[in-house]
Amino acid sequence: MGNTAFLLVLISALSKIIGFAREMVVSYFYGTSSLKDAYVIASTIPNLLSGFVATAMTVGFIPIYNRVRKNRGEEEAVGFTSNVGNLSFLVITVFVAFVLIFTEPVVRLFASGFEGETLSTAVFFTRIMIFSVYSLSLFNLYQGYLNANKSFIVSAFAPFFANVTVILFIILSGVIDYRLLPFGFMVGYLLQFIGIFPELRKTGYSHSFKIDIHDRQVRDLVFFATPMIISLLFQDIGNIIDKNIASLVVVGGISALEYAIRLTGMFSGILIVPISTSVYPSMSNAALDKNYSALKKITRDTAVSMATFLLPCIVGLIILAEPVISFVFGRGEFGDESIIMTAGVLACYAPMLIGQAFTDIYSRAFYSLENTKTPVVISIIAIGIDIILKFVLSHFFGLNGLAIATATGRVISGILMIMALRFVLGKIGAREFISKLSRIGISSILMGIAVYFVYQFAGSRMPLFISLLITLLAAF
Structure with a gap:
């Protein structure tokens, strides 16, 4: 294993330990209660939606970015990255608007066994946590950009910001009011995204507000990513079935x-x-x-x-x-x-x-x-x-x-x-x-x-x- 991979393993281990501490804290306050079930479903929805963008970006982005940089130069590669980021933002906005309008049916899709207070809590959580789709998705895009430029450490370290913030809000929610829970999720992942900004500047990234849906490289990315998104869709169907059956088996x-x-x-x-x-x-x-x-x-x-x-x-x-x-x-x-x-x-x-x-x-x-x-x-x-x-x-x-x-x-x-x-x-x-x-x-x-x-x-x-x-x- 190379030095970079070994260092990534160490950083990821520390990050996962803190992430696991987050689960220990939430289990202390909420165990396997219906409130925890509602929180899981509300966090699953933005994770699922961002997963479509994230999968395309982290796996499909790098080969095309490398090709653009090799054939057309660094400036064109950076412009391609900006264009993908801007178009992703617009697509995400459509997803977010849909979930905000149809929150309850979306929650029922994931957990048909939810009723009464559990359902209303999951709906409330979802309407707040859905905004984290922006930071989760764009983080994965720019992590792909950094990785393509041989920068791995900062983006691997960034989840510390999310985990520490979420832990703080879990404790506050347990002591003050459970309704603070979703805000920790949203704020934490926003800080994770902001945490890679200095490294982006260091690698020479300069964002432009270019939006070109006819860009050949974007079309290649969409063509390249579509099968992966279909695969992820089937995987998510399996996860939805998991949660639906689990919601019916036992509280x-x-x-x-x-x-x-x-x-x-x-x-x-x-x-x-x-x-x-x-x-x-x-x-x-x-x-x-x-x-x-x-x-x-x-x-x-x-x-x-x-x-x-x-x-x-x-x-x-x-x-x-x-x-x-x-x-x-x-x-x-x-x-x-x-x-x-x-x-x-x-x-x-x-x-x-x-x-x-x-x-x-x-x-x-x-x-x-x-x-x-x-x-x-x-x-x-x-x-x-x-x-x-x-x-x-x-x-x-x-x-x-x-x-x-x-x-x-x-x-x-x-x-x-x-x-x-x-x-x-x-x-x-x-x-x-x-x-x-x-x-x-x-x-x-x-x-x-x-x-x-x-x-x-x-x-x-x-x-x-x-x-x-x-x-x-x-x-x-």
Whole structure:
């Protein structure tokens, strides 16, 4: 792993720790209550809408930006960035206006089980938090610009502003008035966006208010991004089904899913996103130069590096799900029932990390080749399987069934991505790749067996924190 990637991992780890502290604070004040469910839905809506723009910008923007800069110069590339930013602002405004006019139907789309006070609270939260779509979307665009210019650190550090602000408002809402909650979300992500302004100036970015929908590069970006947006749409349909079923299964079900996703997301944010982000410009340049051997090597080596860290984490999360949830969230309004419910979901979600890692890095190999159709087809297949499994498994296993379905879909997606890249580029070193994964997997299982017996011994004799600490030391 390169120095930049390693530094990104460290910064992302610190950021995720603070982000996780945010979840600990909100769990203390609100547990798995209906109020927390309303907050989750209200935050999901702007995250979903910004995700359409963010996906196109962070993945589709870099190859086209690199092409413009190489063929037409830096000034044209900056102008292209400004144009995309201005057009994105206009598109976002249409989304925001729609949600403000039809807030209640939109909330019901995400959580059909909401009624009465829970519904009215979710509507109130949504009308405030929807404005964060601007800062979330534009942050991702300009993060893509910074990454294309080999600037990774500042944009990786920027989420500190959001997390600290949200934590402050959560505490204030718990002490003063719960209606402060959505303002923390909105203000926090605005500060995150503002935090990258100095670095933008440092890299030479100068914003212009150019709006040209006929720009060939913009049309290329739209053409390039449309399949990814379709893929994300299917993924979001799966998430909507998740939340709808969870809202009908049990009060607090949405919150339990969210806490488990946040915990697995911490590993994703530390070990998947920063690594794939740091290597993506190199992958894009290798593809641009038609150096396919380098592209295959970067992709394979990155996937192995991710697996080296993730497979032991997956085994550990499955075995230690309940004590981990108890240690992290088990205080205040987060009681025994919440712990058991969330731990079951966490253990079932854990395997999706490896599927997510492989999907992320191998899909970026396709994006580097300006091939978005293949990842989209694979994504739709995997999500289709996921959605079918959600209905079937939730009937038998409740919330855990939803998590198993999600994990299965992600793993299938990762496997199909690898197979598809081999079909497109020829031999990708699959035998060596499988051999390394097998060794990592066997080592992880042996570690898991040791962890299980160490915790069984220590857990019954020592306080939770000490027993977990001893277990983790034994794992290493």
